[in-house]
Amino acid sequence: MTMIRRNLAAATVAGLALAAISGEVAAQTKSRVTIGVTENISYHNPYADSVSQMYAIWCSTYGCLGYFDFAKGDYVGLLADRWEVKDPNTWIFHLRRDVKRHDGGPFRAEDVVHSIDRANNDPQTSQKQNVAPITKAEVIDDHTVRITTKEPTAPLLEYIFDRLMITSKELFDKHGQREVDRRHPLGFGPYKVRSIQIGESMVIEKNTAWPGILKENPDEVIFRVLREPEARVTALLNNEIQIAQYIPPHLVQRVENARNVRAEPTSSVEIMFIAMSPKHKPWDNMKLRQAVAYAIDRETIIKTILQGRAEVLHGPIGPGQYGYDPNLQPRYSFDPAKARRLVVEAGFPNGVDVEFFTPVARYINDKQISEAVVAMLGQVGIRARLMTPEWATLWADVRKGNTPFYYLGRGSVVDPTVAIAQYFETGGSPRIGYSNPKVDELLRKERQTFDPVERKKTLNQVFSIITEEAPAHFMWRHQQVDGVSNTIDYQPTPSGRILSTTIRMRNPG
Amino acid sequence: MLGYTVRRILGTIPVMVLISLLVFVLLHSAPGDPAEMLLSDEATPQDIAEAKARWGLDQPIYVQYWRFLSSAIQFDFGESFRYRETVVDLLIQRFPATIELALAAILIAVIIGVPLGVWSGARPNTWVDNVSSVVGFFGISMPSFWMGIMLILIIAGFFNWLPSAGRETFGVPGERITGLYTVDSLIRGDMRAFWDALSYLIMPAVTLGVNMLGILMRVTRSAVLDVMHEDYVTTARAKGLAERVVLWRHTVRNALITIITVVGLELGTLLSGSIIVETVFAWPGIGSMLIAGLNVRDYPLITGLVLAYTAIFVFVNFVIDICYGAIDPRIRFDR
Numbered sequence: 001m002t003m004i005r006r007n008l009a010a011a012t013v014a015g016l017a018l019a020a021i022s023g024e025v026a027a028q029t030k031s032r033v034t035i036g037v038t039e040n041i042s043y044h045n046p047y048a049d050s051v052s053q054m055y056a057i058w059c060s061t062y063g064c065l066g067y068f069d070f071a072k073g074d075y076v077g078l079l080a081d082r083w084e085v086k087d088p089n090t091w092i093f094h095l096r097r098d099v100k101r102h103d104g105g106p107f108r109a110e111d112v113v114h115s116i117d118r119a120n121n122d123p124q125t126s127q128k129q130n131v132a133p134i135t136k137a138e139v140i141d142d143h144t145v146r147i148t149t150k151e152p153t154a155p156l157l158e159y160i161f162d163r164l165m166i167t168s169k170e171l172f173d174k175h176g177q178r179e180v181d182r183r184h185p186l187g188f189g190p191y192k193v194r195s196i197q198i199g200e201s202m203v204i205e206k207n208t209a210w211p212g213i214l215k216e217n218p219d220e221v222i223f224r225v226l227r228e229p230e231a232r233v234t235a236l237l238n239n240e241i242q243i244a245q246y247i248p249p250h251l252v253q254r255v256e257n258a259r260n261v262r263a264e265p266t267s268s269v270e271i272m273f274i275a276m277s278p279k280h281k282p283w284d285n286m287k288l289r290q291a292v293a294y295a296i297d298r299e300t301i302i303k304t305i306l307q308g309r310a311e312v313l314h315g316p317i318g319p320g321q322y323g324y325d326p327n328l329q330p331r332y333s334f335d336p337a338k339a340r341r342l343v344v345e346a347g348f349p350n351g352v353d354v355e356f357f358t359p360v361a362r363y364i365n366d367k368q369i370s371e372a373v374v375a376m377l378g379q380v381g382i383r384a385r386l387m388t389p390e391w392a393t394l395w396a397d398v399r400k401g402n403t404p405f406y407y408l409g410r411g412s413v414v415d416p417t418v419a420i421a422q423y424f425e426t427g428g429s430p431r432i433g434y435s436n437p438k439v440d441e442l443l444r445k446e447r448q449t450f451d452p453v454e455r456k457k458t459l460n461q462v463f464s465i466i467t468e469e470a471p472a473h474f475m476w477r478h479q480q481v482d483g484v485s486n487t488i489d490y491q492p493t494p495s496g497r498i499l500s501t502t503i504r505m506r507n508p509g
Numbered sequence: 510m511l512g513y514t515v516r517r518i519l520g521t522i523p524v525m526v527l528i529s530l531l532v533f534v535l536l537h538s539a540p541g542d543p544a545e546m547l548l549s550d551e552a553t554p555q556d557i558a559e560a561k562a563r564w565g566l567d568q569p570i571y572v573q574y575w576r577f578l579s580s581a582i583q584f585d586f587g588e589s590f591r592y593r594e595t596v597v598d599l600l601i602q603r604f605p606a607t608i609e610l611a612l613a614a615i616l617i618a619v620i621i622g623v624p625l626g627v628w629s630g631a632r633p634n635t636w637v638d639n640v641s642s643v644v645g646f647f648g649i650s651m652p653s654f655w656m657g658i659m660l661i662l663i664i665a666g667f668f669n670w671l672p673s674a675g676r677e678t679f680g681v682p683g684e685r686i687t688g689l690y691t692v693d694s695l696i697r698g699d700m701r702a703f704w705d706a707l708s709y710l711i712m713p714a715v716t717l718g719v720n721m722l723g724i725l726m727r728v729t730r731s732a733v734l735d736v737m738h739e740d741y742v743t744t745a746r747a748k749g750l751a752e753r754v755v756l757w758r759h760t761v762r763n764a765l766i767t768i769i770t771v772v773g774l775e776l777g778t779l780l781s782g783s784i785i786v787e788t789v790f791a792w793p794g795i796g797s798m799l800i801a802g803l804n805v806r807d808y809p810l811i812t813g814l815v816l817a818y819t820a821i822f823v824f825v826n827f828v829i830d831i832c833y834g835a836i837d838p839r840i841r842f843d844r
Contacts, residue, residue: 126548227788228790231791237666395541
């Protein structure tokens with residue numbers, strides 16, 4: 001390889017001349033960080049999408065009440081100074097007094113009330129679900145808001161903290177919905193929106209008036225949509241970008257071997273599972289569902305197909321997620337003999353034929369994983385035919401409850417209440433079609449319990465029942481690896497959300 | 510000529526209507542629902558029903574199509590579900606990028622493919638012919654997604670000669686005039702911006718153009734071989750004309766009809782290839798946007814973009830028909 005490099009040195013000189021002019025290679029400055037992201041940048045309107053990446057960008061710019069700090073393991077305020085639960089249905093939020101709008105205008109309680117209204121009623125909103133528990137939001141004074149919920153909602157912060165963007169009522173009234181987002185994207189957060197190229201890139205710049213902003217925080221942050229992993233990694237190695245999100249396992253070594261960049265792993269909060277809908281035969285049989293859980297050798301799949309970059313789940317959630325109990329029971333180990341016995345006990349002495357659905361290229365190595373699962377199930381008498389519909393088709397069928405047996409992920413599970421209710425509470429959604437009155441009762445109780453110790457205890461009772469009855473077999477959480485330039489300090493969060501204030505330049509200049 | 514032009518323009522109307530109907534029916538028949546794809550994982554059935562009503566998807570398909578058609582006549586293709594911008598605005602923003610890429614790809618294919626084909630046809634079974642054939646087969650055989658990834662890995666990754674993806678360096682391009690960055694920078698006389706735009710354009714254009722290059726090389730070779738045995742070529746030689754004149758004035762000119770017909774027909778392949786190439790290189794044209802639209806069943810966007818592709822294809826083939834008259838005086842359109 002070295003020989004080839006030497007022999008082509010002359011040609012390289014010519015190429016470098018072009019590259020030097022070409023751009024980001026040369027244009028890299030110490031106060032600019034470019035991030036290669038995978039999700040689309042689709043809107044000017046901060047209420048128009050419900051994409052994890054955009055929540056974080058809007059939260060950094062327009063501002064949000066707070067966010068979950070994974071290092072502290074708790075929620076921290078951004079625009080909210082503190083909050084209190086007055087009674088089970090009433091929350092009081094005290095807002096920061098030292099924050100100004102990007103143009104120097106005031107930050108007031110009416111902006112929060114206005115934002116809840118926009119999340120609910122904006123003609124382009126995709127965020128109604130985030131404010132669904134709220135019945136009323138009122139201004140108490142310029143810096144205090146009272147929020148009333150339909151029913152006691154202990155996990156309210158999960159709904160509204162970094163998923164409710166705070167926009168200015170004054171600017172909205174002055175310019176109207178369409179104009180204000182496009183022409184006057186002035187918020188209250190630590191960064192300002194500078195430009196948005198729909199589907200392509202977004203540039204934000206540091207709000208130097210933000211209390212506590214650091215010299216080390218980059219002056220500009222550019223989010224560039226780069227969907228191809230090879231393109232992201234190459235751009236990172238060439239210093240065209242300084243953070244490359246989501247490096248797939250087969251490319252991690254390329255990043256690790258490079259001198260100017262490093263791989264920063266973190267456990268994702270996306271839980272991967274195999275759903276077995278009890279409303280469809282033969283999955284109404286609990287023993288057969290448990291047989292699936294015993295038949296799959298998760299450790300081997302992680303070691304081989306995922307190259308060690310995942311963490312087995314014993315129950316619906318893992319470390320760092322709210323309510324995690326390392327001693328949760330029961331646990332499923334790889335036990336094909338027991339699985340075979342369970343298949344027979346389930347009434348299938350000659351085995352059973354089923355269809356197993358998987359997305360392709362949506363999750364890391366999803367098809368390869370599903371192929372391995374099919375082979376493992378075959379060993380215990382569950383003859384699964386692998387079905388690989390296009391994602392839109394599969395997702396539509398899953399949402400309608402028409403897919404009995406499938407491999408899927410559920411992202412953004414920090415406080416698991418919403419996700420667990422969505423998949424396992426009666427009427428939560430048709431996706432699995434599981435129903436257990438005991439689980440329903442416990443979930444209701446958990447939502448109304450404000451004592452964290454008691455709430456976690458109730459949640460774990462739910463987790464135990466679900467794990468035992470196995471309407472879903474929880475597989476693993478992927479290890480999310482971001483590639484990071486050595487010119488910056490940055491640690492990815494398990495949610496994959498990038499708050500620009502968490503990026504620090506090593507030599508701010 | 511005017512009558513011919515008017516007839517051709519009128520002839521495109523039923524083509525466009527038919528294509529729009531086909532796309533509309535196929536899209537609505539495909540499984541998957543835009544509201545379910547675009548709303549949050551936590552959206553309730555009521556949220557989904559409201560979104561469908563807002564987008565008119567609760568209406569019967571013939572009502573939806575009629576609404577689309579009556580608006581499309583006024584160049585209003587509706588608002589994209591995904592981007593919440595009008596499809597026309599999105600087209601205006603994205604179209605120049607695709608045009609620039611397609612033009613660069615055609616340029617590469619023609620500038621390299623035609624001379625290679627001519628030399629190869631003029632000297633059959635020589636080393637020139639053999640090398641050209643290898644180049645031709647290489648171009649035809651390489652899938653564009655593979656070729657794109659290889660260029661990224663080798664040219665951008667290994668040698669670091671060119672940027673890996675995108676269309677511009679933030680802060681380098683200046684005022685937009687035509688939307689074609691290379692052309693705009695030349696008009697402004699800004700060479701730094703020109704080299705910047707060119708450096709981003711080279712890899713996607715080569716990836717896109719290499720297939721057409723291979724086909725053009727093969728077709729040109731074949732056409733030149735055919736024409737070389739015509740009587741008028743023998744006559745030209747008998748008159749004592751130089752071989753270069755015989756080849757380029759008498760042979761190539763007569764082979765041109767075949768060559769430009771192939772360019773027109775291959776344009777469809779090139780445009781469909783641009784969808785993949787734009788995605789691989791994060792090139793912000795209508796191809797990568799079409800993929801984004803398809804993934805979420807963005808009906809207005811997909812229909813608008815497919816019609817834009819159809820319009821390009823029809824227009825270019827119309828221009829090529831006009832060119833026939835210039836190349837071959839026997840072909841006239843005013844009768």
